Amino acid sequence: MAKVTVGVSLKMYFGHRQAATWFDEVATRIRAHDAVRSGAVDLFITPSFLQVLPAIQAFAGTPVRVGGQDVAPADFGAFTGEVSAAELAEVGASIAEIGHAERRRLFAETDEVVAAKTAAALRAGLTPLLCIGETTHQDPADAATVAVAQLQAALAGAPAGAVIVAYEPVWAIGAPEPAPHDHIRVVAAALRAALDADAERAGSVVIYGGAAGPGLLTALGDDVDGVFLGRFAHDPDALVAVLDEAAELARRRASTGGAA
Structure with missing residues (x-):
């Protein structure tokens, strides 16, 4: 796949005004970025729920996709504080982040909850952004086994549709350095093989997050389809630097028929 995917999660770092300013500053740069405008680089952003609508408005007229950082496992009903996949889709979001390590750790989300949210997102036409990763630093082959098991659990009973798999080893989230390159390669290859073996997941991508x-x-x-950024992207110019790198990688892939 020649296209390169770059994602940004804002978590809960920005207040409303700060987020609006960031959206405007990034949107200005995106409108002048040929690779994003052409679709060679696919950029998505997941702000807080209150920031979803301002983000959609700020990026109107660009290919940038906006998503929620979570989604309810149910389609509708008496679920105080929840936001449904259908409502996210209705306002123009196209992605739902699901199963992040923080959701699992802080809110006790299980594989069953992740699977229910994945199915809800796909039913509503959203692309699930599935966060996958082992909790402790271990041998790459063992980490790959854990990651593939998480992926298969998340997709159990889910409708057909493409997903974005964000491989984020928990021990690398917020760390000074990402996981070793060879470690990422092994796990990403296993995740991609699992997706390729599932005829219902055509068009899915595997990206890396975690420092x-x-x-x-x-x-x-060509070992990953892109990256998932955190605090590094709070500086719009730093984000553009990664987008430029993604553009060069997409150009090389296109010129070699998909291999970097």
Whole structure:
């Protein structure tokens, strides 16, 4: 796949006004970024729920996709504080982040809850952004086994549809450095093989998150479909630097028929 995917989660770092300013600053840069405008680089952003609508408005007229950082497992009903996949889709969101390590740790989300949310997102026409990753640093082959098991659990009983798999080893989230390149390659290859073996997941991609930053895409080449950024992207110019790197990788992939 020649296209390179770059995602940004804002978590709960920005207040409403700060987020609006960031959206405007990023949107200005995106409108002048040829690779994003052409679709060679696919950029998505997951802000807080209150920031979803301002983000959609700020990125109107661009290919940037906006998503929620979570989604309810039910389609509708008496679920105080929840936001349904159908409502996210109704306001123009196209992605739902599901199963992040923080949701599992802080809110005790299980594989069954993740699977229910994945199914709800696909029913509503949203692309699930499935966060996958082992909790402790271990051998790459063992980590791959854990990651594939998580992926299969998340997709159990889900309708057909493409997904974005964000491989985020929990021990690398917020760390000074990403996981070793060879570790990422092994796990990403196993996740991609699992997706390729599922005829219902055509068009799915595997990206890496967890201390992701500049230089990582170039180092990994065709071993991942993109990166998932965190605090590094709070600086719009830093985000553009990664988008430029993604653009170069997409250009190389296109010129070699998909291989970097």
